[in-house]
Amino acid sequence: MIQTMDLIWALLFFGYAASLQVEITPMQGEISVGESKFFLCEVVGDAKDIDWYAPNGEKLLPNRQDIIVNRNDESSSTLTIYNADVDNAGVYKCVAKNADKESQGTVNVKIFQKITFKNAPSPQEFNEGDDADIICDVVSSPPASIIWKHKGSKIQVTKDVRFKIMGNNHLQIRGIKKTDEGAYTCEARVMARGEIDLKIIKVIVNVLPSIRTRQSEVNATADINQSVMLACDADGFPEPTVTWARDIIVLESDDKYSLNDDGSELIIKDVKKVDEGDYTCIARNKAGGKEEEVSLNVFVQPRITYLDNQTASELEEQITLTCEASGDPTPTITWSFGRRFFTEGEQSLDGNVMVRSHARVSSLTLKYVQFTDAGQYLCTARNSIGQDQQTMYLEVRYAPKIQGSVTVYTWERNAANISCEVLAHPGASVVWFRDGQQLPSANTTNVKIYNTPAISYLEVTPDSQNDFGSYNCTATNLIGTESKEFLLIQADVPSAPAIERVEPFSSTVVVEFEEPDASGGVAILKYRAEWRMKGQDWTSREYDAEDGLSMITIVGLKPETFYGVKMSAINGKGEGESSTPLTFKTEPVREPSPPKLEGKLQTMGNALKVNWIKQDDGGSPIKHYLIRYRAKHVSDWKPEIRLPHGSEYVVLSSLDWNTEYEVYVVAENQQGKSPPGTISFRTAAEPTTIPDTMTSGSGLGTGAIVGILIVVFVLLLVGVDVTCYFLNKCGFLMCIAVNFCGKSGPGAKNKDIEAGKAAFIKDESKEPIVEVRTEDRTPNHEGGGPTEPNETTPLTDPDGKIMTEDKSIAPEMETEVKKAPTEVKTVPNEAAQTNGNESKA
Known part of the structure; x- marks a missing residue:
């Protein structure tokens, strides 16, 4: 019994092992058009062959391009469909065979069309005001429904009649505006399979150009190599291109015209009268074009065609200055002299100045000419587009006029300069007198004369009280003569300054004072402050009299101590009297004052x-x-x-x-x-780069330094030799001068130089007086020439050398020089000068 059961189970086992089973994964397939997908066929049991069959029953071979079959191993095979099309739909069959045994499995492949935007370009452009048709063509299976959105919200065509969805699913916007510009969403939906897709379409609205000219009319001046710019600003979308035309001819950059990068500015070079006319600014873009005109008016700038210099004599009855000018429009002509301006029809209060104009000619008439009328007159021709200016010179001939400080202060044995400034045209000769006697004379050894083109200086070194008093300066030219008396006055020491306030501290005191009522005729040089404790000697200190000095500080005092303080003033003559002493008490010891x-x-x-x-x-x-x-x-x-x-x-x-x-x-x-x-x-703002503050050395090598030292040494030797030549008549240069040039050296001039040093000698017990009096000048003389010395400056030649009496001149020649009148030559046609303020140094 047991053997029978075993036999039955054995037969069942071998029968199952000999049968085949086929399974396909996935069991169903849906593919979108254009997609790819594979199917796996697995066999249970021993299979010799595994084959795939198309829906039409045709066996699929491995060498096809769209559908590929691969045998993976003994028990499986793969079917792959690439870029699926609707023709690929159907039932595919996988068949497994082994001898007389066979098994098969099937899979149903469905092909569908996904949502596809066939024609939905972005961006889409329209002109402002047009009826816009926004295109969005969609294909799908089954057909998709279309929804339009703008700014994230669905477009409600019932609320805005300008919007309409057409039968082909396009979106129409009637009279599209610039504000309609932006992104629009075309959304497609297939309810059967819950598919959704969208396309964002950018809508651009182009705007017709608008033109704004910066100036509708532009004025320019001809024949002065001037360039003029015509400009128009164009707006629109997209940004328009700008061109210029004249008489239908488009202008391009060349020797005559120049255009900027965007064409909005047209520059016309070297404007001529023929350039006058209308120019057209043209702006174009995708939406169309626009034109505007700019007019160019070309004028001629004024030009003075006649203006000549004139000459007159002082107190002459009248003289007329004439100025002619051309220009378009006709220019108006005005005159000016210094800070005075004369216009058409103007007449001065005294009737001495009158201006008349006719057409392009203007005349300026001066009656009873004065020497102050001499100088440059400016004629200005002016119209609406410009002006021209030219000057003419009126020369006035007049008798000498003497100016200069009447009083000069000094003291015995201290040289002073008396200045006689002569205004004259033509130039005048100047002679100095003392008590009717011409200077210098045989009896006067302390007087010297030094001349510049416009000023004669009399240097006087008083030996006694008799040298103080009146000196006469007389100037003469072809027109006439003028004399003026100058006073040389004995200077005195200054009076005492007045102490106004004393402010004591613990170890210092601040003293405020007023300058002396009388300076003695010359400037105060210093102030002396003296202070002492009761019963002790005075301690003093001098302070330079700087401008505005009215306060001094005395230091080094003892706390809680009584002191007396007084002050005196010092000028070149000496020290004046001291002020009345004031008593004060210093403060107790305390904390310091803030620094x-x-x-x-x-x-x-x-x-x-x-x-x-x-x-x-x-x-x-x-x-x-x-x-x-x-x-x-x-x-x-x-x-x-x-x-x-x-x-x-x-x-x-x-x-x-x-x-x-x-x-x-x-x-x-x-x-x-x-x-x-x-x-x-x-602190300063942080720099973008930090400068290199480290130096690597002087940059000079040893050889360069040695060379520089040798050059300096040679120059020093040459300097010493030249000095020896001029002072001691010796040295290498002296040897060359005597042996080769036959010259004896500058010995004769040494005495003159020594004599000239006398002008620098001062009273050993007093400071020198230096007084300078400056004077304003009238318009007939220029201020050129050597620097004017003051009353105590040593007299020098124009070349800078000290003037002395030449001891080597023969006595008869010396006498002749003393008798000859001194001549001061003024520069012709210079601006006259007048006296002005005085200042002391």
Whole structure:
């Protein structure tokens, strides 16, 4: 029984092993057109062949391009469909065979059309105002429904009649505007399979150009090599191209015309009258074109055609100056002289000046001509587009006019210069007199005369009281003669200054004073301050009398001590009387006064050097200085810096760029700390590049340095030799002059130079007086020529040498020179000059 059951089970096992089973994965297939997909056929059992069959029953071979069959191993095979088409749909069959046994499996492949946008270009362009048809062509199976969206919202055609969805699913916008521009969404949906897809279409609205001319009319001037610009600004979308035309001819850049990059500016070079007319600005883009005209008006600038110099004599009855000019429009003509302006029909209050014009001619008439009328007259021709100017010179001949300071102060044995400034045309000769006697004379050895083209200087060195008094200057030319008396006055010492206020501190005192009522005739040079404690000798100090000096500070005093103080003034003559002494008491010992701060930003830009000036120390020596600083936008101070009492500055470095800082400096003595001296500053902006502050050396080699030293040594030897030649008549240069040139050297001039030094000698007990009186000039003489010396300046020749009497001249020649009148030649046709302010030095 057991053997029978075993036999049955054995037969069943071998029967199952001999049968075949086929399974296809996936069991069903849906493929979108154009997609690819594979199917796996697996066989249970021993299969010799595994084949695939198409829906039409045709066996699929491995060499096909669209459908490929691959035998993976003994029990499986793969069917792959590439780029599926609707023709590939159907039931595919996988058949497994082994001898007379066969098994098969099937799979139903369905092909469908996904949503596809066949024609939906982006961007799509339209002209503003047109009826726009936005294209969106969609194919699918089954057909898709289309929804249009704009700015994220569905377009409601019932709310805006301008929008309409056409039968072909296109979107129509009637009279499209620039505001309609943007992104539109074409959304397709297949409800059967829940498929959705969309296409974003950019809509561009082109706008017809508009033109705005910057100037509808432009004026230009001809024949002056002037260029003129015609300009128009064009707007539109897309940006229009701009061209220019004249008389239907398009203008291009060449020797006559120039266009900028966008064509909006047309430059016409070297404008001529023939360039006048209308020019057309044309703007074009995809939406169309627009034109505007600009008119060019060409005028002729004024030009003066006649203007001549004139000559007159003073007090002549009248003289007329004439100016002619051309231009289009006809120019108006005006005259000016210095700061005075004369216009058509104008007449001065005294009737001496009158202007008349007719057409293109203007005349300026002067009655009773004065020497001040001499000079340059400016004729100006002006019209609406420009002007022309030319000058003419009126020469006035007149008798001498003497100017200069009437009074000159000096003292015995101190040289002074009396200035006789002569205005004359033609030039005048000048003679000096003293008590009717012409200078210099045989009896006067302390008088010298020095002449420039317009000024004669009389240098007087008083020997006694008799040398003070009146001196006469007489000038003569072809027109006439004029004389003027000058006074040489004995100078005196100044009066006492008045002490106005005394402000004592612990160790210093500030004294305010007023200058003396009388300066003695010459400038005050110094002030002397004297102070002392009761019963002790006076201590003094001199202060230079700078401009506006009215306050001095005396230092080094003892606290809580009575002092007396007085002041005196010093000029070149000497020291005047002292003021009445004033008594004051210094303050007790206290904390110091706050230091006075000065800041200087360093070269690197983020460092500051802070200097302080010590004020009153409160009667106790300064122990040290305390420095604190911080950026103003923060509350915390940097660590305090302590410096010894002798310090005068601190450098704060590595500061933040472009930041405002404040600095406190406190002085401390035995009594305590002073209030802080404060200063604020801002650092520089951070540079983009940091300059190289390190230097690599001088750049000169040893040979170059040695060469420079040799050259300097040779030049020094030459200088010494030249000096020996002129002073001691010796040296290599002297040897050449005597042996080869036959010259004896400059010995004769040495005496003159020594004599000239006398002008520099001063009273050993007094400072020299220097007084300068400046005078304004009238318009007939120029201010050129040598620098005017003052009353105590040694007289020199125009070439800079000191003038002396030449001792080598024969006595008869010397006598002839003294008797000859001195001539001062004025420059013809120069502007006249008048007296003015006085100043003392």
